[in-house]
Amino acid sequence: MFTFELNSDGKSYSVVDCDDSVTGGLVIPSTYKGKPVTVIGSDSIDFCENITSVVIPDSITSIGVLAFESCYALKTVQIGKNVKIIGECAFEDCSSLSSIVIPASVQTIDFGAFN
Numbered sequence: 001m002f003t004f005e006l007n008s009d010g011k012s013y014s015v016v017d018c019d020d021s022v023t024g025g026l027v028i029p030s031t032y033k034g035k036p037v038t039v040i041g042s043d044s045i046d047f048c049e050n051i052t053s054v055v056i057p058d059s060i061t062s063i064g065v066l067a068f069e070s071c072y073a074l075k076t077v078q079i080g081k082n083v084k085i086i087g088e089c090a091f092e093d094c095s096s097l098s099s100i101v102i103p104a105s106v107q108t109i110d111f112g113a114f115n
Contacts, residue, residue: 001018001019001022002017002018002019002028002029003015003016003017003018003108004016004032004037005040006035007038007040008092008114009033010083011035012035012036012037012038012039012070013032013033013035013036013037013038013039013096014036014037014038014039014040014041014044015028015037015039015040015044015045015105016041016044016089017044018044018045018048019048020047020048020049021050022048022051023050023051023052024036024048024050024052024053024090025051025052025055026048026051026052026054027054027055027059028054028055028056028057028060029057029058029095030057030058030059031059032100036059037057037059038059038060038061038062039060039061039063039064039065040060040063040064040067041057041067042064042065042066042067042087043055043064043066043067044056044059044064045066045067045068045071045082046066046067046068046070046071047069047070047071047091048071049070049073050070050073050080051058051071051074052073052074052075052076052080052109053074053075053076053077054068054074054076054077054078054095055078056077056078056079056080057080057081058080058081058082058088059067059080059082060079060082060083061082061083061084061085062083062084062085062087063079063083063085063086063087063090064087064090065087065088065089065090065091065110066087066089066092066093067087067090067113068090068091068092068094069090069091069093069094070092070094071088071091071093071094072093072095072096073095073096074094074096074097075096075098076093076099076100076105077091077092077097077099077100077101078101079100079102079103079106080100080103081104081105082103082105083105084107084108085087085102085103085106085107085108085110086102086106086109086110086113087110087113088111088112088113089110089111089112089113089115090109090110090113090114091101091113091114091115092112092114092115093115094114097114103107
């Protein structure tokens with residue numbers, strides 16, 4: 001379902017792609033190959049048009065640019081308590097989005113994050 005890439009620190013992973021045919025609820029894993037998943041990369045889950053909810057684990061610290069672009073059926077997002085950055089246009093064209101809880105850990109919400 002997901003494609004991961006080892007981060008430059010060699011100690012953690014990023015989500016870099018997701019199967020566009022996924023439907024229903026989506027849960028981002030907190031670990032991959034025994035290492036934490038810390039980043040949802042740019043354009044990684046875009047155009048998954050049939051996901052309705054996303055749970056982002058506490059291991060994630062950053063949501064990349066256009067990460068969830070055009071996830072048209074996405075209604076709810078639960079963001080883990082360690083996310084610091086929500087990237088530019090991260091949830092662009094998510095017109096069904098009706099519920100998102102942004103934790104106090106978020107320090108930056110870039111331009112057009114919920115455009």
